[in-house]
Amino acid sequence: MDYDKDANKILLVDDNPKNLQVAMNILKDFNVIYSTSGENALSLVEENDFDLILLDIVMPNMSGYEVCEKLKANEKTKEIPIIFLTVKDEEKDIIEGLDKGAVDYLTKPFYPQVLLKRVQLHLKLASSLKKLKDMNEHLNEIIDKKVEEITKKENIIVRQSKLATMGEMIGNIAHQWRQPLSSITTVSSGILLKKDFDKLTDDDIISGMNMINSSAKYLSQTIDDFKSFYDPKRNKFKNIDISETIDKSLKLVKAQFSAKEIILVKNLENIKITSLENELIQVLINLLNNARDEVIKLKTKRLILINSYKQDDSFNIEIIDNAGGIKEELHKKIFDAYFTTKEEKGTGIGLYMSKEIMQKLLDGDIKVENSTYKFENEEFTGAKFTLKLPLIF
Numbered sequence: 001m002d003y004d005k006d007a008n009k010i011l012l013v014d015d016n017p018k019n020l021q022v023a024m025n026i027l028k029d030f031n032v033i034y035s036t037s038g039e040n041a042l043s044l045v046e047e048n049d050f051d052l053i054l055l056d057i058v059m060p061n062m063s064g065y066e067v068c069e070k071l072k073a074n075e076k077t078k079e080i081p082i083i084f085l086t087v088k089d090e091e092k093d094i095i096e097g098l099d100k101g102a103v104d105y106l107t108k109p110f111y112p113q114v115l116l117k118r119v120q121l122h123l124k125l126a127s128s129l130k131k132l133k134d135m136n137e138h139l140n141e142i143i144d145k146k147v148e149e150i151t152k153k154e155n156i157i158v159r160q161s162k163l164a165t166m167g168e169m170i171g172n173i174a175h176q177w178r179q180p181l182s183s184i185t186t187v188s189s190g191i192l193l194k195k196d197f198d199k200l201t202d203d204d205i206i207s208g209m210n211m212i213n214s215s216a217k218y219l220s221q222t223i224d225d226f227k228s229f230y231d232p233k234r235n236k237f238k239n240i241d242i243s244e245t246i247d248k249s250l251k252l253v254k255a256q257f258s259a260k261e262i263i264l265v266k267n268l269e270n271i272k273i274t275s276l277e278n279e280l281i282q283v284l285i286n287l288l289n290n291a292r293d294e295v296i297k298l299k300t301k302r303l304i305l306i307n308s309y310k311q312d313d314s315f316n317i318e319i320i321d322n323a324g325g326i327k328e329e330l331h332k333k334i335f336d337a338y339f340t341t342k343e344e345k346g347t348g349i350g351l352y353m354s355k356e357i358m359q360k361l362l363d364g365d366i367k368v369e370n371s372t373y374k375f376e377n378e379e380f381t382g383a384k385f386t387l388k389l390p391l392i393f
Ligand SMILES: Nc1ncnc2c1ncn2[C@@H]1O[C@H](COP(=O)(O)OP(=O)(O)O)[C@@H](O)[C@H]1O
Pocket: 286, 290, 291, 294, 321, 323, 325, 326, 334, 339, 340, 341, 342, 345, 346, 347, 348, 349, 350, 351, 352, 383
């Protein structure tokens, strides 16, 4: 039950003591205060908070109708449900009572069970109404709070994802720098050694310095590549050349791919689309790194295929690996924030962010399926991620 017999206060108004007694008896389990006149009833409602009023219509001095009108006109009491108690059972009286704002009426003499059930019903209705009103009033507050909570959570995920990508990037820079840095140390210590043995020629110096120079240029080029990827000013919709964007993504990750003997196969239909290049690069890097994480477990051929093609009014980019694919029941889960099967090595944010970027920023979509395909007459199975980008003509 939604009402509380002790807490719910009922005002019973009737000029006839016998009627009062009968009703009080039926409602003995409720917290009932009675009154024998309209005037007295009006002063009682000022001092108490009633949840329901049972009001006789025919009373000397002030009729129930008058009391009802006064109650409905008063801010404090206008919401209290009123049930008229009446010997009149003509239709027009009932309608007049309801028109005055009563919620119900009961004709005397009442059947005890009917009175009881109506009282219970109206107390319950009134309490539900009150709850609804309270909820309504607090709804905006609740919504604001929830929105704030969600935004906070989103911001944390976005920041974590940036950090995760940044971590990957630093790993990649380290990889890309290893080779030129070791060339520089080899060349410079070679020159010093030759000098010690008095064997240093002008040619040694020139070719050595050229080597150091080109290595240093390469180092600074890689930094530029990474920097432009993080440049917030570049976060603008512009015409981009898809195969260039794919090449830029590959450049940012390729050091770790060639070191792991991963075969990258591109099959690109080129096209210009309007999009956010850095965001698209972020998604591609996420997918390429995920594919890398899986194929490096293979003892055999490690394969990543990148296809791009136009289809109806969208442009699709596929990243396919040969690591066996993803269990069907995980296809939905992998896009959840923090879902990872890589234990402490994974963040579980990559695919979540990729989906957010594809759907909310690039007006596209991302989906996954397992694919079995032939490459150089051999059959392979792996995960196939498809990015769908809108083509605007
Ligand atoms: N190409 C893939 N092959 C198999 N499983 C994959 C592939 N890409 C993603 N997954 C699965 O999806 C999970 C979530 O990926 P992601 O959101 O990038 O987070 P993380 O890489 O940090 O685990 C991975 O842990 C992995 O289980």
